[in-house]
Each structure stands twice: as C-alpha cells, then as structure tokens.
Amino acid sequence: DTGVSQDPRHKITKRGQNVTFRCDPISEHNRLYWYRQTLGQGPEFLTYFQNEAQLEKSRLLSDRFSAERPKGSFSTLEIQRTEQGDSAMYLCASSLGVSGAYEQYFGPGTRLTVT
Amino acid sequence: AQTVTQSQPEMSVQEAETVTLSCTYDTSESDYYLFWYKQPPSRQMILVIRQEAYKQQNATENRFSVNFQKAAKSFSLKISDSQLGDAAMYFCAYTGTASKLTFGTGTRLQVTL
Numbered sequence: 001d002t003g004v005s006q007d008p009r010h011k012i013t014k015r016g017q018n019v020t021f022r023c024d025p026i027s028e029h030n031r032l033y034w035y036r037q038t039l040g041q042g043p044e045f046l047t048y049f050q051n052e053a054q055l056e057k058s059r060l061l062s063d064r065f066s067a068e069r070p071k072g073s074f075s076t077l078e079i080q081r082t083e084q085g086d087s088a089m090y091l092c093a094s095s096l097g098v099s100g101a102y103e104q105y106f107g108p109g110t111r112l113t114v115t
Numbered sequence: 116a117q118t119v120t121q122s123q124p125e126m127s128v129q130e131a132e133t134v135t136l137s138c139t140y141d142t143s144e145s146d147y148y149l150f151w152y153k154q155p156p157s158r159q160m161i162l163v164i165r166q167e168a169y170k171q172q173n174a175t176e177n178r179f180s181v182n183f184q185k186a187a188k189s190f191s192l193k194i195s196d197s198q199l200g201d202a203a204m205y206f207c208a209y210t211g212t213a214s215k216l217t218f219g220t221g222t223r224l225q226v227t228l
Contacts, residue, residue: 004159033215042119042206042218043160056215091160099214101148101167106160 004107006092012113013082020078021110025094032075033104034067035091036060043091049075050098082114117142119209121219128197129227135182136192136222138207147211149183151192154221155203163205166190194224202226 005024013019025032030051035043046065047057051072061067064082069075079086089111093104118141128134140149151163166174166183173181178198182191194201207219 031214035216040220042208042220043216045215045217048215056213093216095214103162103165104216105162106152108159 004092004094004105006090006107006110008110009108010111010113012115015084015114016081018078018080019082019112020076021090021092021112023075023077023092023094023107025074025092026096026105029094029096029105030072031095031098031102031104032069033093033095034075034077035093037089037091037109038087046077046090079112082112084114087112087114117144117147117209117211117217119207119217119219121207121222123222124220125223125225127225127227128194128201130197130199132197133193133195134197134224136194136205136207136224138190138192138219140188140190140207140209142188142209142211144211147209149181149190150208150210150216151179151181152206152208152218153201153203154206160206164192197226199226199228 007022033048034046037043049069064080067077089109091109092107095102095104120139147168149166152160153163154160164176178195180193204221206221208216
C-alpha cells in the first residue's frame, strides 16, 4: 500500500489554458474526494465519488471544472479556461468506507499556479 | 450548513511542554465525527485523532488528547510533551451524514527549544 498519489505535484499554466490532474487512491478504497486549499485556508470540499459514481459536487465547482473516476479506480480533475483565481493546492483523498467513520487518507496535492 | 472555527491562527510551545489548540463547530446534526489533522510544511495531511460524537469519553492517541464538549460544541486538542516534529498546521474538521470534511482555517503550531 503506497498511499494516495497525485500527479503532477506542481503545474504552472497561463490563464485560459486547460489543465488536468490525476489522483490514484489507495487500492480498494471506494470513496475518492477532491478538495481545494488556498494559501492560509483550510481545504474546501469540491466533489466526491463512490466507486465510479460522482455523488456530490460543491457550488465551488463551476462549469469549468469536471471530474471523472472511470472504473472506480483513479480520478481526474480537469479545469478548463483557467483563471488566476484557480491558483491553489488541489488535494485528493480516499477512504475505505461509506460513512464518515472511515478515515480519509490524503495525497500530497497538486499545486496549480495560473499566470 | 456546518461550520468549523479555529480562533488561534498561530500558537507557540516550548519543547516538552503542553499546548492546547481550540476549535468550535456548529451543526444541527446529531450523528457526526470530529477530527484533528496535521499538515507539516510541504507534506501531506495526516490524521492525528478522531472523536465520535456519540461517545462521551474523550479520545486519546499517545501524546494527543481531545476535550470534547458536545453541548458547547467545542473540540480542543491537547499536545503533551511537545516535540520539534509536532510543528505544523493543525486543522480541525467535521463530518456528518454527508461524509465530506469541513475544515477550519487552521492553527500554525511552532515548537521552540
């Protein structure tokens, strides 16, 4: 068990470009979460999956954001037409169970800088 | 909506001493969980301790313990015998029926010699 991994760790892009991030959860974890963390703040929930089904999306997740989890394994988060306000750390977490009783294990994050 | 408030942006403690980090929350749910997460500089977030709301007994994990006051909606973290490796951002977090985590704004803990 190698933990939750995220790729890339850092991404610098120009405003208006599209970016895609990948998260590989701990194997057999059926829940996968995406959070966004800006400087000096706690992480904010974006969306989560149970297996391949996307069960909830935050109002923070504008139409420019889309997330997928094909086959219930890895997940991708795409941001289209990036804006400077999208600059943040994007965190992925996974958990084994379907209730809040199960610990969420976090990945190292992808730091996005939009210039 | 649930909210989590951490009113101490920064705290400092001397090595081997004890420090308490504060957290309050607001919810109308009766079944929920509270967590303290640690985020070291440039490293990933890890769970420090968890408290189930239905349990009256305060959770403990080695040098870490909580003071859970359900009626007051307070959930503080006590770190005993502080070590240099305890220096990090500490986030209080809540989850209820929705399973997503709601975080506070964090407390930066400095540990001095």
